[in-house]
Amino acid sequence: MKMKAMMAGGMLLAALWTGGCAAPNTSGLTAGMDSDDQGIMQSYLQTDNTRLARFLIVEDVVAAQSRNGLMKANVKLTSRHNKTVVVQSKFAWFDADGMEIDPDGDPWRPLTLHGRETRSIQGVAPSAAAVSFRLRIREGEQTRKFM
Amino acid sequence: MKSSLKWMALAASLVWLAAGCTTTVRYGDATSSKPLSTDFGSADLQQIVAKMVDSMLSSDATAEITATRRPVLIVDSVKNKTMQHIDTESITDSIRTRLIRSRKFSFQDRTTEKALTEELAYQQVASEKPVAYGQQTAAEYMLTSNLSEIEQSAGRVKDVYYKFTMSLRNLKTGELEWADEQEIRKEKIRSVFGG
Numbered sequence: 437m438k439m440k441a442m443m444a445g446g447m448l449l450a451a452l453w454t455g456g457c458a459a460p461n462t463s464g465l466t467a468g469m470d471s472d473d474q475g476i477m478q479s480y481l482q483t484d485n486t487r488l489a490r491f492l493i494v495e496d497v498v499a500a501q502s503r504n505g506l507m508k509a510n511v512k513l514t515s516r517h518n519k520t521v522v523v524q525s526k527f528a529w530f531d532a533d534g535m536e537i538d539p540d541g542d543p544w545r546p547l548t549l550h551g552r553e554t555r556s557i558q559g560v561a562p563s564a565a566a567v568s569f570r571l572r573i574r575e576g577e578q579t580r581k582f583m
Numbered sequence: 584m585k586s587s588l589k590w591m592a593l594a595a596s597l598v599w600l601a602a603g604c605t606t607t608v609r610y611g612d613a614t615s616s617k618p619l620s621t622d623f624g625s626a627d628l629q630q631i632v633a634k635m636v637d638s639m640l641s642s643d644a645t646a647e648i649t650a651t652r653r654p655v656l657i658v659d660s661v662k663n664k665t666m667q668h669i670d671t672e673s674i675t676d677s678i679r680t681r682l683i684r685s686r687k688f689s690f691q692d693r694t695t696e697k698a699l700t701e702e703l704a705y706q707q708v709a710s711e712k713p714v715a716y717g718q719q720t721a722a723e724y725m726l727t728s729n730l731s732e733i734e735q736s737a738g739r740v741k742d743v744y745y746k747f748t749m750s751l752r753n754l755k756t757g758e759l760e761w762a763d764e765q766e767i768r769k770e771k772i773r774s775v776f777g778g
Contacts, residue, residue: 443591502641504649541681543626545630545634546616562681
């Protein structure tokens, strides 16, 4: 009887999960570069999604100043997966006081990585006030229609 | 035992249908990149604008012309060469807004020319100190862009390729100072059972 109840519970849970009730995991990785009081840049990496971190490695984070005074960022990503994966990323830029410049001004940008491929994501700050940045990376989205 | 399992499977199927077919209305993320169809959508527009403006602002050509001053720029309407009805003025507006935020250029706007002419004409007859005609700063550079589309279908697969090309032209010399393009590929694989 106990076994039956467990099976029933499992089936119901599975049904709820596949039926669309389960919210997708939208957490991911955050890579970036911070500037301290002396202006020395330090890289930053935060992993919130261990599943994503298993197949995606942040190889390198570079920040530089473009010739017209805008901060440029380059983040190199490598896929550990043999199959094609789609991720999406979004830049956030911060001024010297730590305030985000133009929040939500940058859209989520999809990036396709083929098996074990390394690709770079580049961004340019929206204003010359930017001194640090964060790149949020999460799994790509797709639309599935069952019926 | 077998009959109770059947009932459980039936109940699970009903729950699956109820969970998946419920109509839901909620606020979404305005910057989401979720593709809902192969048509040109808001996520495509945002991606194109972000990529093109980033490319233009970080180019050596832009660095040279904006090194000591803010040159006057005019953004021409995007030419829609796709088969779809796309609000190209919205793309133009987004490009201009993002460029204005960078504070690297000054702008002239031809889309509001009619209202501006009416206002100036009204001022000449009704205002004490009207703004005189012929004092506007002339645009020095023009930003032009094209959006084109190539669609292919084979069996259950539909592939749509979009190409957005943008170039910056010096109005005095007629030379192209900068150009770049952004490509987007969207793929739809139809399910075996229907649309």
